[in-house]
Each structure stands twice: as structure tokens, then as C-alpha cells.
Amino acid sequence: MAIFGGxxxxxxxKELKKKMPQVLVATPGRLQDFMSSGEVNLSQAQLLVLDEADRMLDMGFEPEIAKILSQAPPARQTLLFTATWPKAVKRIAEKYLTLRDVHVNVGETEELAANKAVSQEFFRLGDDEKDDKLWQILSGLSDDAKAICFANTKRRIDSFQKTFWSKGFDSVALHGDKPQKDRDRDLEKFTKGECWLMFATDDP
Known part of the structure; x- marks a missing residue:
């Protein structure tokens, strides 16, 4: 079962009360809500997985993570997945993993490296040039292309979606202010190929 905010x-x-699932997938904030209300009890948990630990810390979830881990039983298996290995993640690992922990590194060991299978191109542009360049890139794609365009604010995502929609580009926008049902609907449209262009923040 999955529990999440939004x-x-x-x-x-109600679903939790019917029968506590064997596997619970949760966002930190919503899991802590259910733990505080007594609807979720981790005292019998045998396996605890932290996925995207670095991103959760970037988003300010360290207090929630610490509380969740502190309420899980000591005799458990803990798996921690992270794309990067910053000091904050190391601190969490040192505090909550056992002395017999195994560190598995995939890819570069000394420093982060981009995926070599992905082609990257850098454009040095001023703020007033970015939108025109994006328009040139997207309008130049082939008819069978699919594209995801990330931006750093929800307002900018909505602005892009409205602008490109008005120019005849069927597009969807994903960000945290949209209701979950709308996000699910738009994501499904994109994955099914009903819409080829998605604008999104990096934490929709």
C-alpha cells in the first residue's frame, strides 16, 4: 500500500485500518502523520528502506527521517539508496546503520559523473533569452518526440504550459500545488503518449 501527501x-x-499491509510505501511527512495518530506502528518492522535519501534531506525531511528511524526496532535490516553521498547522508548512515553495514557504490567512486549514455548540451544564456531558446528546441523536435522540461518554480511551469498550449503544443504541467488526482491524470496522459510534452518541477 502507498501513503503520501497531496x-x-x-x-x-481507512485502508490502513482494514488491514495493515505487509509492505508500506510512504513519503516521510505522511508516514509521520500516521505514526503520530497511532495508525502506523513500526515496532514489528523487519525491513526499512530509504530511497532517494539525499533528495529527502534536500527537501528538509531530516527530522521526519530521524523520528521514523528512531521508532523502528533495532533488530531490522536497513537499506539506504542515494544518488549522492553528501555529509548529511553519511551522518544518517553512521547513526542508523549497523557496524556491519555494506556500502555498494555503482559507477564513479571518487566523484560524481554524468551518465555517459545521455547526451548533454549547455547554452550560456541570459534570463531574457531562455524562453526563446526553449521554443526553438521544442519546435524543432520530430513529430514522434517526447519531452520533459524541468523548471525551478511552480509559477514558471504553469506559465510555460499556458504559453506553449496557446501556440498549439499539447502539454501538461506537474508540480506540488496541483491536486494529486490531476497529477496522476496528466502523468498518465504523458506515459500513454496522449500528450508528448510535460513541464514539471523536479519534485512533483
Whole structure:
């Protein structure tokens, strides 16, 4: 079962009360909500997985992570997945993993390296040039292309989506202010190929 924010807590709580699932996938904030209300108890958890630990820390979830880990039983297996290995993640690992932990590194060991299978191109542009360049790139793609365009603010994502929609580009926008049902609908449209262009923040 999955529990996450951005959608009403009530229906998820009802599902939990029917039968506690063997596997629970959760975002840190919503999991802590259910732990605080007593609807989730980790005292019998045998396996605890932290995925994207570095991103959760970047988003300010360290207090939630610490509380969740502190309430899980000591006799458990803990798996921690992270794309980067910053000091904050090392601190979490040193504090909550056992002395017999195994560190598996995939790819470069000394420093981060970009995926060599991905072609990258850098454009040095001023703020007033970026939108025109994006238009040139997207309008020049082939008819069977699919594209995801990331931007750093929700307002900018909405602006892009409206602008490109007005120019005849069927597009969807994903960000945290949109209701979960709308995000699910738009993501499904993109994955099914009903819409080829998606604008999104990096944490929709």
C-alpha cells in the first residue's frame, strides 16, 4: 500500500485500518502523520528502506527521517539508496546503520559523473533569452518526440504550459500545488503518449 501527501488523509487511514499491509510505501511527512495518530506502528518492522535519501534531506525531511528511524526496532535490516553521498547522508548512515553495514557504490567512486549514455548540451544564456531558446528546441523536435522540461518554480511551469498550449503544443504541467488526482491524470496522459510534452518541477 502507498501513503503520501497531496491527497486526503482519510481514505488512506481507512485502508490502513482494514488491514495493515505487509509492505508500506510512504513519503516521510505522511508516514509521520500516521505514526503520530497511532495508525502506523513500526515496532514489528523487519525491513526499512530509504530511497532517494539525499533528495529527502534536500527537501528538509531530516527530522521526519530521524523520528521514523528512531521508532523502528533495532533488530531490522536497513537499506539506504542515494544518488549522492553528501555529509548529511553519511551522518544518517553512521547513526542508523549497523557496524556491519555494506556500502555498494555503482559507477564513479571518487566523484560524481554524468551518465555517459545521455547526451548533454549547455547554452550560456541570459534570463531574457531562455524562453526563446526553449521554443526553438521544442519546435524543432520530430513529430514522434517526447519531452520533459524541468523548471525551478511552480509559477514558471504553469506559465510555460499556458504559453506553449496557446501556440498549439499539447502539454501538461506537474508540480506540488496541483491536486494529486490531476497529477496522476496528466502523468498518465504523458506515459500513454496522449500528450508528448510535460513541464514539471523536479519534485512533483
Amino acid at each position: 491527497t486526503p488523509k482519510g481514505p488512506q487511514g
